Amino acid sequence: MVDQPAEPAPARGDMVARALHLLVLLGDEPRGATLSDLARRAGYPVSTTHRLLNSLAREQFAVLDEQRRWGLGLRLFELGQRVLHARGFTEVVTPVLEAVSKRTGEPTLMSVLDGHDQLYVHYVEGVQQVQITGEPGRRGPLHCTSMGKCLVAFAPEQQREQLLAELELPACGPKTITDRAQFRAEIAQVRERGHALADEEHEPGILAVGVPVLNPGGTAVAALSSAAPSFRSSLDELRHCLPALHRAATELAVGLPRR
Numbered sequence: 001m002v003d004q005p006a007e008p009a010p011a012r013g014d015m016v017a018r019a020l021h022l023l024v025l026l027g028d029e030p031r032g033a034t035l036s037d038l039a040r041r042a043g044y045p046v047s048t049t050h051r052l053l054n055s056l057a058r059e060q061f062a063v064l065d066e067q068r069r070w071g072l073g074l075r076l077f078e079l080g081q082r083v084l085h086a087r088g089f090t091e092v093v094t095p096v097l098e099a100v101s102k103r104t105g106e107p108t109l110m111s112v113l114d115g116h117d118q119l120y121v122h123y124v125e126g127v128q129q130v131q132i133t134g135e136p137g138r139r140g141p142l143h144c145t146s147m148g149k150c151l152v153a154f155a156p157e158q159q160r161e162q163l164l165a166e167l168e169l170p171a172c173g174p175k176t177i178t179d180r181a182q183f184r185a186e187i188a189q190v191r192e193r194g195h196a197l198a199d200e201e202h203e204p205g206i207l208a209v210g211v212p213v214l215n216p217g218g219t220a221v222a223a224l225s226s227a228a229p230s231f232r233s234s235l236d237e238l239r240h241c242l243p244a245l246h247r248a249a250t251e252l253a254v255g256l257p258r259r
Helices: 012-027 035-042 046-058 074-086 089-104 146-153 157-166 180-193 235-255
Strands: 062-064 070-072 108-114 117-124 196-199 206-214 220-229
Touching: 012 035, 012 046, 012 062, 012 070, 035 046, 046 062, 089 108, 089 117, 089 220, 089 235, 108 146, 117 146, 146 157, 146 180, 146 196, 146 206, 146 220, 157 180, 196 235, 206 235, 220 235
Parallel strands: none
Antiparallel strands: 062 070, 108 117, 108 220, 196 206, 206 220
16 A cells, blocks of 8 residues: 655644535545545545544544544534524424425425535435435536526626626536526526426426515525426426415425524
């Protein structure tokens, strides 16, 4: 094994940033990751990675299992639940989204804008055997999803223009909009009609319709969507979910705590 070059001693702030980066990497590994894998992905020496992980483990932010694989600790789950409780997602959102899924039969998802991504914050299953999921805590693209388009379209004007100018537009599905002028026109249509569609833009065979949750100033604080596989549904059929989604968005606009 070739020794890794010595790393300059980082400032304390750098060590905090590195520890947080390891937590982000662990979040992408639901089955855990080995020390060497984490060191390679992070670009840190194994010794530095080991020291940081042990520090995180002492505070229960990380845990080492019997197979010597590192994973996220329950302390992060605890803090996440506190955030959900403080922001009203658990008590307010769950019954509202459950009512939508009961009416539509399809799963109902909720996300918020976070930088150049959307962050999935809630998900309620439908009644169908095949389900489209949006795991809370995961990030997703803005340009090719119905919720993402709503979050861009109803962002504050300055932020919206920045996203329209800076968002990367990679082809994620067979019908992804990758042309910037076309994407700008799509966002203008979303603002005009008050909802967004995604026709196999994020993944092949996945359809979705989304609506914004607007504050009194008309800015999106979140977005909701119903999604279904194309073999079972069509965009026209998914449009039938819009009344339930709009009612839910109106209810959440009143019930959610201010962010």
